[in-house]
Amino acid sequence: xxxxACLPVFTLAKFQGVTCIDIRLDSLFSPIIDxxxxxxxxxxxxDSRGRVLLHPLLxxxxxxxxxxxxxxxxxxEISEDTPVIKRKMIRSGNTNN
Numbered sequence: 001x002x003x004x005a006c007l008p009v010f011t012l013a014k015f016q017g018v019t020c021i022d023i024r025l026d027s028l029f030s031p032i033i034d035x036x037x038x039x040x041x042x043x044x045x046x047d048s049r050g051r052v053l054l055h056p057l058l059x060x061x062x063x064x065x066x067x068x069x070x071x072x073x074x075x076x077e078i079s080e081d082t083p084v085i086k087r088k089m090i091r092s093g094n095t096n097n
Contacts, residue, residue: 003028029054046073050086 006020032054035043044055051070052058058069058076073086 033060044076046086046089048090050074050090052076 002022002024004020004022006018009016009019029045032043032045033056035041042056045053047053050073052073052075053070055071055076058071073089074082077085079085
């Protein structure tokens with residue numbers, strides 16, 4: 001499976017076109033799924049709403065036919081700091097704030 005990322009291109013505020021790249025999902029997600037800096041470290045991926053897309057506690061997506069599991073970050077990260085961290089992650093990812 002692949003996904004495409006596209007952005008508009010402007011020169012002096014004049015729209016010139018669009019540039020895109022196709023990215024294989026396994027090459028995008030593998031560094032996150034396989035990340036281990038130390039025995040107690042791990043990485044996970046959340047969307048702009050704070051929903052966990054990839055996490056070591058969730059099953060690895062094996063096929064494109066599997067339905068994604070969307071859990072709130074606070075369901076898998078139980079630190080008392082999680083709500084604050086989640087708000088900061090969502091705010092920093094939203095360019096409208």
